[in-house]
Amino acid sequence: MTARILSIVGSIFYLLWAALHFQAAYGVVRLGGSTAASMIQGRLYQDAWTLFFAAGVVAFFSLIIIWRNWTLGYWLNLGVAGITDVGFIFLILIPRYAPLWPGLQGPLAWIIGLAFSTAALLLARRTSAVDADKTRKG
16 A cells, blocks of 8 residues: 555544544533533533544544645644543543443544554655665665
8 A cells, every 4th residue: 555545544534533523522512411500511511622622633634634644743633632532541431431332433443543644654754765765876
């Protein structure tokens, strides 16, 4: 596979991750709406806000930067998706406040997106190093 194809596949999985988190944010808003006006409701709405914007950032960088296999987008998506999902894994899935399935859908999309994006980045670097070496010798 070429770096471009790997990058596109990684981007698609990050977009899937974002879609799952938009859906989760909507679920948290609905949960917040079912509680009485209180600090708990406010915190739920804040959590929904955070999920929504984390998903938006990842979707944006997936389309704009990761699609083009840019290193900055790789690190930004790794950071935002990683921080979001590691918290979910440790605070929700491990204590079993949510079932493993469908709870693992987001982390799996993140890990697969990360794997393809990493492969794309490494392949692009290797290809550019080989091209530079050929130019130097050529």
